[in-house]
Amino acid sequence: MNTVKTNAALQEARSKYIARGIGSATPCYISHGKGALLYDVEGNEYLDLGGGIAVMNVGHSHPKVVKAIKDQAEKFTHTCFMVSPYESSVKLAEKLCSAVPGDSPKAAMFANSGAEAVENAVKIARYYTQRSGIIAFDNAFHGRTLMGMTLTSKQKPYKFGMGPFAPEVYRMPFANCYRCPFNKEYPGCDLECAEHLEYFFINHVAAEQTAAVVVEPVQGEGGFICPPREYFQRLKKICEANGVLFIADEIQTGIGRTGYMFAMEYYGVEADLTTTAKSLAAGMPLSAVVGKKEIMDSVHAGGIGGTYGGNPVACQAALAVLDIFESENLLERSRELGERLRDSFLSLQKKYDLIGDVRGLGPMIAMELVKDRSTKAPAADETKALVSHCYKQGVIILSCGSYGNVLRFLMPLVITDEQLDRGLAVIDAGLAAISQ
């Protein structure tokens, strides 16, 4: 390919050489980034409120991450941990084992992507329990591999035409208070959605044949659906009583995204297995399953692994990320951002009828747009128009949700107050224009 410098030229070349099935939310081609800002090949600046889908919690090109990557690349980039191991992987596993909530001794394994971590968590759960059933939830997203896609709920675009899917996956309703599948209201509902698991064992898959339930603490792609605090406690209790493992998929919620290093800390639940990826290594491909040692160690040698899992460059980047969280008090900043965003969204909700719901945990927060607050008819076109308005004003923001009508915030946690205010002003103006 010749050297091409404009977004339009790159877009044209892309349409020739990149498979159509890979979509992009924006038509700009990035040349570099810093903190919460991105710059394209034409020199345009963007405020990044999407963080490459929840990956850049420590910000773009953080000097400590850049240095860690460079230093490691100069030493060695790969040996394969399964052939010749190295310290960074062990050190990172130790840190993750203490960061994941719960007092039980833990062990970790590394892989490359979120979906791969989910695959491994399912393998480990099945091996340990010697059961095959896996329960996932409405609106769930767990990746694009065969098991990840099977566990994922939304049909188009993720599953449509891609079957048959992996067997022994069952799906039950989730705790969705804005659109309650049981037509109840919290707290009067007494969490019927959690108790439903007992019914599920009777009518869908027997508990004795169920290896695990897989949950996102706050559903990400599904629309930032954030259950009441006691929901997971109830669910976990029923799982424990039936020897069913509890897998927390913290791929989007983890690494400080919700104001906690892992969101299950907020819910007061110790998962049996936790998956993490995305912001773990600031964009280097790295994921992990961290779980109770007894469960993790049940698998025979060679039963899990992979050529690149726990790559040394990615592990050093992840160690730098964890160091940045400490040295820059990013968890505190994350909570502060969460409060600021919630206040701002609630005042926007007073101004615009379009905003039906404001929800989330910490700065993992979203607003659901509806055409009418009483019918809650999803305002998908309006959401698209708002995302497009923001882009034209130099703000990259992502939508999500089963109906594509949820505006979600996944900005780097190092965003400045001034940048955040600028982004919010653009959104405010966009909502005003669309509401007319």
Ligand SMILES: Cc1ncc(COP(=O)(O)O)c(C=O)c1O
């Ligand atoms: C909760 C959750 N699980 C799994 C995945 C899949 O991760 P990856 O795209 O790295 O395979 C994602 C990605 O969005 C996710 O949000």
